[in-house]
Amino acid sequence: MCGIIGISAKADVSNDILNCLKSLSYRGYDSAGMAMVGDGQISERKIKGKVSNLEDYIKNNPISGNCGIGHTRWATHGEPNTINAHPHTISKISIVHNGIIENYHELKTTLKDNGVNFISDTDTEIISHLINIELMNNKQPLDAFVHAISKLEGAYAIAAIFSDYNNLMIASKVGSPLVFMKSKNKTIISSDAYSIAEFGNNVTYLEDGDILTSQNNKIHIFDRALNKIKRPSKRISKRTKDGLNGHEHFMMKEIKEQPDVLSYALSNYLDFTEFEIKESKFDFDFSNVERIIISACGTAYFAGMVAKYWLENIANIKVDLEIASEFRYKKMFFDEKSISLFISQSGETADTLAALKYAKQNKQRVVSIVNTEESSISNESDLVLPIFAGQEIGVASTKAFTCQLATIASLVLYLAGLKGAITKEQIETYIQELMHIPSQILQSLEFEPTIKKISKDIYKSSSALFIGRGSTLPLAFEGALKLKEISYIHAEGIASGELKHGAIALVDKNLPVIVLAPDDLFYVKNLSNMNEVYARSGKITMIGKVDNEHLKGLAINGIDIDITGKFNIPIIMAVPLQLLAYHVAKLRNKDIDQPRNLAKSVTVE
CATH class of the missing domain: 3.60.20.10 (Aminohydrolase, N-terminal nucleophile (Ntn) domain)
Known part of the structure; x- marks a missing residue:
């Protein structure tokens, strides 16, 4: 700002x-x-x-x-x-x-x-x-x-x-x-x-x-x-001013940097040689924590949604998720067995900082996940978990979002092990899966030519829907946010199962619907929801496991991100959503790095 x-x-x-x-x-x-x-x-x-x-x-x-x-x-x-x-x-x-x-x-x-x-x-x-x-x-x-x-x-x-x-x-x-x-x-x-x-x-x-x-x-x-x-x-660490390195926009440069920065972020918290968690990075007494209150804004809030899904389903820890701007204005049930976790790219987000201070006034211990260690939120926190994304210049967050998820994944693994929610062998398996994230992102970047073609079917639209379930529901919200941030197309993310409760009334031959359907326990249900859209002539783009006999003969756009792993799926699927928003905005000739009315660091409430 x-x-x-x-x-x-x-x-x-x-x-x-x-x-x-x-x-x-x-x-x-x-x-x-x-x-x-x-x-x-x-x-x-x-x-x-x-x-x-x-x-x-x-x-x-x-x-x-x-x-x-x-x-x-x-x-x-x-x-x-x-x-x-x-x-x-x-x-x-x-x-x-x-x-x-x-x-x-x-x-x-x-x-x-x-x-x-x-x-x-x-x-x-x-x-x-x-x-x-x-x-x-x-x-x-x-x-x-x-x-x-x-x-x-x-x-x-x-x-x-x-x-x-x-x-x-x-x-x-x-x-x-x-x-x-x-x-x-x-x-x-x-x-x-x-x-x-x-x-x-x-x-x-x-x-x-x-x-x-x-x-x-x-x-x-x-x-x-x-x-x-x-x-x-x-x-503070000195930095050189980042150049575009041959890219037309910082956003694209930062999308392409994700394999490297994620490798660095993950290796800061996880030992990929012994497949162990670097426990010294979590220098905080979590022993009596039974509930975590997460608060953030915008893209960081969607990272918090993923965190809630992981913490509850992997670490067996109850999570309350709050929009930071609402945090101080409702009854918050703090107690001695709860801690507050705040997520902010800049570390200066005004609403998040105000929520943090409110939590501290109520005797909450505070953990923060930030990209900027020398920041107000860092200075107020009991434990700071840096995401190591490096400087992000594009207003629409890309690598900071995926690095937030990588850092959260590491924290979830640590807590799950500490609480006995998963075994040592399961931790090793999860770490082995996380180790493949940089190469999986490189593979997802190879879909850029396909995504360019798909963007031509979307860029003239006035609205779009993104649907998902489980850990991809936050990605539906994030994909919609990215599209409207930089292309100025109205977009909405909804739970796939909520389609028939209202949003399906919008579906016609002119409405792009982006379906997030990875190979997870929701896959069959997502296919059913996609067929509901197809039956009403919606323009479908499916991101996930596209190579399936049930999809043969359907006139849909497909981006085949065929990966598994509870941690890997939302991190990898963020990348095609970023590329899609970028190429739609480029076709619409918008200011991609500095979209109108938006600021990188939101320092007023």
Whole structure:
């Protein structure tokens, strides 16, 4: 979602800010901008569209200074346009902001009643006006900033610069992530630790309510009462900026990376030589756990659905699955024999983080499954299980989803063994099956030419159905989500057995129906449901065990993913669904890596 960058140094930092904005752009955004302080003035450049648009704009309208802020915006208040883009500069103050100010209407009404005129439709402009009013009342920048943000309700991260103070940055956060790094000649703040990894190896995470000041490379952190405090730094891994490596889109690159990243993820938790679980990776007391409460959003929620199926059917552990945005607003039956498991690609998903904090307030122990170890969710967890997917830039998750499943599979095996739900021999068999996942994914990628042809039958459709049972029901939901995310075709995932309870009314010769029918205990029932669709002239694409005498003579599209194994099936079947969504979106000429209205890291509730 929105990305914040701020840099102060002894030399011009405009290029550094622009480069950091490029690194932040994977989070999803609709406009970009930056502001610099120089010679007692604030210069601002912002524009609707991509960071590349901003870069071109700045080439023709240069901007420089030794202290500046930048922003990539994902619209929450006001349309995605240049006026609403950040920074928001009022007189001698300029700010960038991530989050949602919940008392926006009350504050705006009060300011208007006091004669303040607004330029934009954003909640962010309110913050600029509040700080500016305090400055006009002769308050020093820090006091003005603190007094202004004390009036805000909601989650936010804010960074501000001041025209009368050439090298001063002030920042604060509540709920939204914000980190800083101090190098030899620079102070850098960002909403994303990885975006500033090129400047050093150590970052410090601000905590809720912290206020940071940076001037002349001297950093101070205060609490709301302006008492000086300290926060520990953490080492992060440097990364090189991922290129497309010959692929047209990051999504395709990331789909093709799955054999490698899954091999790495699985080998982190499982010993493929001795066919054993690496128990040291699960350094947490699970001995009295009888119930697991799983919470997540979007694709991670569908990974949680698979986790529920596995945990209950393999480890004999009861699971409650909750959408993170609903978690805090219903009666949750926590007890001493339950733990909470949170799944998030970014580790910064606002709803998931809020649910996690609610669970901790209720004395729950917390396990998290994340791709970003240096994240807010990781920092709040008792046990962190990294998925090792590597940087995922495409907004529609691909390799992160399958790596989440691989990590969950490893956890389920560990718990099943710990609880005595399966034997040592069964564990060895499961690990042997999991060892084949990278090669099985390579085989599934070979169906891309077939999937390209099938996409031509789908791309002009206005709607599609995905049906599945058991562990493939979450895949039906995920397949539908992928298609609508990047192709903008309405799609719905439903349980195969629910077809006759309503959705079959939609079936006609124009409706694509994707049937997930692997060789499992539901296979025959799935064939029956598919025949119900066929009898009503639905356009069927079957993904699963296609080579079957019952299917001979049926005019259907088939992708023959003939695999077995409780863990393997949902992981492998995710790949053709990803490829199908990709090629349909490509035929529709959509922005595959950054689909409209979506963000990679959803950091507002």
